[in-house]
Structure formats: structure tokens, C-alpha cells
Amino acid sequence: MALYSRVSGSVGMITLQNPPVNALSAAVRQGIVDMMHRALSEPEVKSVVICGQNGKFCGGADIREFGAKMTGPPLVPMVHLIEAASKPVVAAIEGIALGGGLELALSCHYRIAHSKARLGFPEVALGLLPGAGGTQRLPRLIGVPAALDLITTGRHVTAAEARQLGIVDEVTDLNAVDAAVKFAQSVTGKSLDARRISTYPCPRPPDLDAIFERAMQQVRRSARGAIAPGTCVQAVHAAVTLPYAKGMERERELFSLLFTSGQARALQYYFFAQRAVSRWSTANGARWDTSKPRPVRKAAVIGLGTMGRGITVSLAQAGFSVVAVETQEKQLSEAKQAVSGMLERGAKRRGVPLAHDKIKYSCSVQAVADVDLVIEAVFEDMALKKTVFQQLSAICKPGVLLCTNTSGLDIDELASQTQSPELVVGMHFFAPAHVMQLLEVVYGPRSSPEVVATAMQMGKKMGKVSVAVGNCRGFVGNRMLKPYLEQAFFLLEEGATPEQVDQVLEEFGFAMGVFKVSDLSGLDVGWKVRKADGLVSPASTGTSARIRGGSRYSPLGDLLCERGRFGQKTGRGWYQYDKPGGRVAKPDPWLHGFLEEYRAQHGLVARHIDHQEVLERCLYALINEGFQILQDGIAAGPEDIDVIYVLGYGWPRHRGGPMFYAGQVGLDKVVERLEHYQQIHPDVPGLQPCSLLRKLAASGNPAIHKWREVIQKPRSQL
Numbered sequence: 046m047a048l049y050s051r052v053s054g055s056v057g058m059i060t061l062q063n064p065p066v067n068a069l070s071a072a073v074r075q076g077i078v079d080m081m082h083r084a085l086s087e088p089e090v091k092s093v094v095i096c097g098q099n100g101k102f103c104g105g106a107d108i109r110e111f112g113a114k115m116t117g118p119p120l121v122p123m124v125h126l127i128e129a130a131s132k133p134v135v136a137a138i139e140g141i142a143l144g145g146g147l148e149l150a151l152s153c154h155y156r157i158a159h160s161k162a163r164l165g166f167p168e169v170a171l172g173l174l175p176g177a178g179g180t181q182r183l184p185r186l187i188g189v190p191a192a193l194d195l196i197t198t199g200r201h202v203t204a205a206e207a208r209q210l211g212i213v214d215e216v217t218d219l220n221a222v223d224a225a226v227k228f229a230q231s232v233t234g235k236s237l238d239a240r241r242i243s244t245y246p247c248p249r250p251p252d253l254d255a256i257f258e259r260a261m262q263q264v265r266r267s268a269r270g271a272i273a274p275g276t277c278v279q280a281v282h283a284a285v286t287l288p289y290a291k292g293m294e295r296e297r298e299l300f301s302l303l304f305t306s307g308q309a310r311a312l313q314y315y316f317f318a319q320r321a322v323s324r325w326s327t328a329n330g331a332r333w334d335t336s337k338p339r340p341v342r343k344a345a346v347i348g349l350g351t352m353g354r355g356i357t358v359s360l361a362q363a364g365f366s367v368v369a370v371e372t373q374e375k376q377l378s379e380a381k382q383a384v385s386g387m388l389e390r391g392a393k394r395r396g397v398p399l400a401h402d403k404i405k406y407s408c409s410v411q412a413v414a415d416v417d418l419v420i421e422a423v424f425e426d427m428a429l430k431k432t433v434f435q436q437l438s439a440i441c442k443p444g445v446l447l448c449t450n451t452s453g454l455d456i457d458e459l460a461s462q463t464q465s466p467e468l469v470v471g472m473h474f475f476a477p478a479h480v481m482q483l484l485e486v487v488y489g490p491r492s493s494p495e496v497v498a499t500a501m502q503m504g505k506k507m508g509k510v511s512v513a514v515g516n517c518r519g520f521v522g523n524r525m526l527k528p529y530l531e532q533a534f535f536l537l538e539e540g541a542t543p544e545q546v547d548q549v550l551e552e553f554g555f556a557m558g559v560f561k562v563s564d565l566s567g568l569d570v571g572w573k574v575r576k577a578d579g580l581v582s583p584a585s586t587g588t589s590a591r592i593r594g595g596s597r598y599s600p601l602g603d604l605l606c607e608r609g610r611f612g613q614k615t616g617r618g619w620y621q622y623d624k625p626g627g628r629v630a631k632p633d634p635w636l637h638g639f640l641e642e643y644r645a646q647h648g649l650v651a652r653h654i655d656h657q658e659v660l661e662r663c664l665y666a667l668i669n670e671g672f673q674i675l676q677d678g679i680a681a682g683p684e685d686i687d688v689i690y691v692l693g694y695g696w697p698r699h700r701g702g703p704m705f706y707a708g709q710v711g712l713d714k715v716v717e718r719l720e721h722y723q724q725i726h727p728d729v730p731g732l733q734p735c736s737l738l739r740k741l742a743a744s745g746n747p748a749i750h751k752w753r754e755v756i757q758k759p760r761s762q763l
């Protein structure tokens with residue numbers, strides 16, 4: 046709702062009230078309309094200030110209401126009412142003015158912002174465009190290039206940048222509401238003719254066509270199939286080419302197109318999913334709201350390889366004192382140099398002070414004796430990690446949290462090496478650790494709730510989205526990757542090429558196809574794991590070479606590794622590169638010949654494989670594993686899996702995540718297609734729909750937020 050009060054006798058004050066961000070719900074819109082009429086009708090009131098309660102102007106349209114039938118006054122007539130007002134209306138922007146909140150501010154005649162406020166049009170991230178005149182007013186106010194930038198990227202600007210761009214009239218370090226009241230008094234009685242942005246002509250720079258062409262190219266490059274960014278460009282184009290009223294009609298058409306698209310639904314689901322994962326729970330009943338994190342001031346990182354360096358940078362940038370340990374002198378000095386470079390670049394990019402002095406380097410593990418938390422980041426080798434954990438358990442002060450950065454090893458086995466297994470938790474960072482936003486916090490059966498809470502909070506402080514997951518091979522992300530990769534290999538055996546599989550996945554929206562990712566991360570990583578698992582056997586032909594434990598197995602990755610083809614680092618993998626370390630993947634005729642030879646050796650006949658089969662086999666196998674993970678209680682809900690896949694594995698955000706996507710496709714259809722492929726490939730257990738998936742499909746494909754009711758009590762394997 047909106048509150049009305051009179052300030053200093055002549056200023057009508059409208060205060061938006063809708064915690065937590067004063068979003069424009071039906072009640073708030075109704076309140077604004079009613080209070081505007083009141084302010085305009087009271088003769089004593091000479092000007093109006095609009096502000097938000099609790100230091101937040103407005104977070105935009107109320108996203109929680111998007112799924113329901115629209116009630117209350119629409120936004121567009123509301124902003125027109127404000128702009129057309131005969132008394133000056135001043136927006137007092139504290140905290141945030143985002144989306145519809147900024148549109149509300151742009152309909153006011155003046156805008157006063159607090160210096161700490163952030164403004165922007167983030168609708169594009171929700172699969173929408175600013176649909177209350179934002180695409181028509183902003184270019185009129187700040188010009189086409191700047192408006193295109195803000196609207197297509199959704200980036201927030203500071204009050205200072207907003208002032209520079211001409212979005213706000215004044216910035217204050219003092220109380221913005223008081224400043225707005227003073228300002229409102231100072232403009233009482235002045236003509237408002239030049240203050241209504243909708244009446245401004247839209248600037249037409251001479252290279253207009255080139256500007257729009259560039260903007261379209263830019264969004265095509267980065268959108269990966271998302272339709273909102275290009276539609277935003279079209280809406281701004283209407284501001285330049287059409288009179289305001291017609292431009293508004295075009296904005297409405299384009300907004301409706303986006304609003305009813307599956308992409309907007311997926312992105313809005315994802316918005317709430319990312320927030321839902323912070324309300325974590327574990328299979329043994331610990332919860333975010335009943336578990337208190339421990340204070341951590343000083344942390345240590347053991348092992349300064351690629352991951353350890355990234356983790357050190359993240360910790361230092363988050364303000365923690367860090368002891369960074371690498372036992373070899375030479376590696377330590379290399380790491381020191383690399384970390385300094387990363388910190389310098391980070392400080393420059395983010396405009397923050399350097400954090401060098403936060404880090405103390407040491408060659409000795411003894412240096413961690415007084416820290417509150419240790420993150421072990423040595424090589425992915427259980428024996429090595431066990432030794433480190435035994436050492437840490439002996440050296441560290443009592444009560445220290447011991448975390449391991451592992452991408453899939455057994456947390457409980459490591460915990461059993463220590464005197465306090467309840468203090469052990471996994472922190473699975475993604476490379477590069479100082480850049481990637483995702484953190485899997487892996488709890489073992491003995492991890493204490495407060496340890497999970499501490500790791501979750503540490504992740505948040507490091508700017509990560511932390512997702513709590515249970516302990517199993519590969520946790521959530523890498524466990525689901527296994528059947529996906531497996532299908533990709535099988536498709537090569539059956540006649541596909543790496544470029545064909547990658548193209549299908551990239552057209553779906555993945556940042557990179559599975560084979561390009563494999564080349565980037567190194568084929569030897571998986572090879573090492575498979576060797577440790579006893580899967581890699583000496584070269585042989587015939588069916589037995591492709592069976593392990595009674596199930597189908599593809600040795601293709603092993604064979605490439607045996608030939609020294611480890612991917613980008615060796616200049617050869619599933620693709621060829623111009624040099625070792627090269628980045629541009631080119632199809633490799635050698636690989637095609639090798640695949641032909643391989644098929645011939647194993648009596649396999651290449652067949653034509655279509656787009657749909659590639660997509661369904663790769664994605665549905667991965668999704669099926671996701672349902673198995675839910676069934677096992679390793680992830681608490683589908684949102685956890687979806688956030689992990691979007692932030693850690695390049696799943697296109699506008700498709701919501703694998704579990705959301707499965708719901709969109711229809712769970713019954715996913716079951717039917719898995720059964721179809723299982724019949725053809727009975728030796729691939731990953732194609733057998735898991736019982737939770739079958740159960741959900743049989744219960745009528747319920748909406749994703751209802752899945753938890755069906756999952757009910759997960760049968761935890763912990």
C-alpha cells in the first residue's frame with residue numbers, strides 16, 4: 046500500500062509500503078493512484094514527494110504477482126497520471142529504483158537520489174522489458190546509446206553515474222527524503238512543461254542505424270537464444286521512430302510477447318530459485334533458520350594451484366585475513382605472483398582497494414595453527430587429502446572448521462581422518478574460483494548444522510551463491526554430468542561428430558557444447574578418475590571393450606588420452622587448436638578418421654543422428670539423474686539443482702535449469718522418451734526413468750513448486 050502524509054504544510058508525501066523492497070503490487074499501485082488524486086485535490090498541497098519506506102524507493106513490479114491474474118490499476122495509466130500532474134512531483138530515491146520503480150521515478154518531474162542508491166532496468170534478466178514507458182522515456186532523457194546499454198544489459202548504475210547520465214537531478218549524501226521535500230518546495234509554482242519526459246523529442250544521432258545494428262549484434266552474441274535482449278532493442282527503436290503514444294503501443298505489444306513467453310516464466314522461476322537456495326535444509330533436518338554460523342575472521346588455504354589461488358583471492362577480496370600455504374618454495378613464489386596479479390586486476394575492474402595485505406604466505410602447514418577455518422585445495426587425490434586432513438587435525442586449534450575443495454570425493458572419508466568429523470564440510474568451488482559464482486557446500490552425515498551454516502555464509506560473503514548438497518560421488522553437479530557425458534560419447538560411437546553434438550547443445554543455449562568444455566577442462570581429469578575407478582583397461586576390440594560392470598562404456602575419452610590428446614592444453618582433443626593452450630576449436634579431420642576406424646574395429650555402423658535425438662539423450666539422461674538425486678535426498682529441492690546447473694555448468698538461464706526444463710517439456714514426455722531410448726539401449730541404466738520421475742509424471746505433471754509435496758520424506762542415503 047501507500048501512505049499519505051503532509052510535510053511542512055504544503056508538500057504531500059506518498060510513501061510506498063510493501064516490504065522487503067516496496068515492489069509495485071496491486072495494493073501499492075492502488076495506493077499511489079488514490080494518494081496522487083488526494084494530493085492534487087488538496088488546495089494546500091503545492092507539490093508532491095514520492096518515496097519508499099525503510100530506505101528503499103522501489104524494487105519494481107511485484108514479481109510475486111506475475112503468475113496471478115492482474116488486479117488493481119495498471120502501471121502505465123499510473124505513470125501517466127503522475128507525469129500529467131499539475132503540481133510538481135519529486136521522486137526521493139533511496140536504496141533502489143529498479144524496473145517499474147525507475148519507471149515510476151521517470152514519470153516524476155524531478156529525481157533526487159541518495160549517493161548510495163542504485164538505479165536500473167533489470168527486467169531483461171526476468172525475460173521482460175521495461176513495460177511502463179521505460180523504453181520510451183529513457184532514450185528521450187539520456188539518448189539512445191546509453192538507454193540501449195542500460196535496458197539490454199539490465200546493469201545497475203550508481204547515483205553518481207545516474208547523475209552523469211542525466212537520469213537524476215541531484216545526488217545527496219544526506220537524507221534524500223528531506224532533500225526532496227526541500228527541492229519540492231523550491232519548485233512550487235514553476236512550469237512543468239519542460240519536465241515531462243514523454244514530451245521530449247527522442248535524440249536521433251546521425252549514425253542511428255549503425256547504433257541499432259551494433260546493439261543487435263551485441264545482444265545476439267551474448268543472448269544465447271534469450272529473446273528479451275533483442276526485444277528490448279526493438280522497443281528502444283520504437284522510441285526513435287514513432288511518436289510517444291505509438292511507441293507506447295509498440296512497447297506494450299513487445300512486452301506482452303515477452304510476458305507470455307516460456308522464457309520469462311523460466312527466468313522468473315530462476316530469480317526465486319536463486320533466493321530459495323539460501324533457505325537451505327539438509328537431509329538430517331538441519332535448517333538455515335535454526336543453525337547459527339560461527340564467526341570467521343581468519344582463514345587458511347592449503348595448496349596454491351589454480352583452485353587454491355582463486356579461493357585465496359575470493360577470501361581476501363571478501364575481507365578475510367588469509368594464510369596461504371604451499372609447501373614447495375618455487376610454487377609458493379609463482380602462486381604469490383599470480384595471486385597479486387589477480388588481486389590487482391580485480392581491484393581495477395571493481396574499483397576497490399587492493400587486498401594484498403590481507404594475505405600471509407607460508408611454506409609451512411604449521412602457519413595455520415591460529416586460523417578459524419581452513420580450506421584444503423590440494424590435488425584431487427584421496428590419499429593426499431587424507432594426509433593433509435590428518436595434519437590439520439593435529440595442528441589446528443580446537444573447534445576449527447576443516448573444509449575440502451573437492452569436486453566429488455567422499456567428505457565422510459576425509460572427516461574420518463580428523464578428531465572432530467562434525468567440523469568437516471566440503472566446499473566445491475568452480476574454476477576460476479575467484480570468478481565463478483557457484484559454491485556447492487557439501488555436508489556429510491556427521492557435519493554439524495553450524496558448520497554447514499558457516500560454510501554457506503562464507504560463500505555468501507565471498508559473493509557466491511552457496512547451495513547445500515549431500516555427500517555422494519560427484520555431489521549434484523558432477524554426478525549429473527556423468528550420464529550427460531556418457532550419452533555424448535555413445536552418440537559419437539553411433540555416428541555423430543563432436544561438432545554436431547556441440548552445435549545442438551549450443552543452439553539449445555549452453556555456453557559451450559560438451560566436447561568443447563571437455564577440451565577446456567582437460568580430458569586427463571576424467572581419465573585419471575576413471576583409472577582410479579579401474580574402468581580404463583588396456584586397448585582391446587570387440588564388445589567387451591565397451592562394457593564395464595555389465596553396462597555400456599565408451600573408452601573413446603581414454604583412447605584420446607592415451608594419444609596425449611588432453612584438449613586445449615595440448616592443442617589437440619575432441620577438436621584441434623592452433624597451438625597448445627589455443628582457444629579456438631576447429632574440427633579435426635584426424636578425429637573424424639579416428640572415429641571411423643574405431644567404429645569399424647568395434648563393428649559399429651555409423652547412422653544419421655538427428656538434432657532431437659542428440660538433445661533428448663544428453664539432456665534427459667542428465668535430468669533423470671537429477672530426479673534420482675532428489676529421490677536420494679542429496680538435493681533438498683529442484684531449485685538447488687537448477688541453480689547449480691545455471692551457475693556452474695552453463696545451462697541457459699532462460700530455460701530455468703534442467704529440472705524446470707523437464708517440467709516445461711512435460712514429465713510424462715521425458716519418461717516416455719527415456720523409455721524409448723532405454724528400449725534401444727538396454728545396457729545403459731542411466732536411461733531407465735527413476736521412480737521419483739515416474740511418480741511425478743504419474744501424478745499429472747504437477748507444477749515445480751509442488752514437487753516437494755510428492756518427494757515428501759526423501760530416503761536419505763546419508
Ligand SMILES: CC/C=C\CC(=O)SCCNC(=O)CCNC(=O)[C@H](O)C(C)(C)COP(=O)(O)OP(=O)(O)OC[C@H]1O[C@@H](n2cnc3c(N)ncnc32)[C@H](O)[C@@H]1OP(=O)(O)O
Nearest residue numbers: 065066068104105106107108109143144145167176177320
Ligand atoms: C509493466 C511492467 C513493468 C515493469 C516490470 C518490472 O518492474 S519487473 C521487476 C524489476 N525489478 C527487479 O528485477 C528487481 C529484482 N530484485 C533484485 O534485483 C534484488 O532483489 C534487489 C531489489 C536488488 C535486492 O537485492 P538483495 O540482495 O538486497 O535482496 P534479495 O535479492 O535477496 O531480495 C530480498 C527479497 O525481496 C524479494 N524481491 C526483490 N525484488 C522483488 C520484486 N521486484 N518483487 C517481489 N519481490 C522482490 C526477493 O524475492 C527477496 O525475497 P525472498 O523471500 O528472499 O525471495
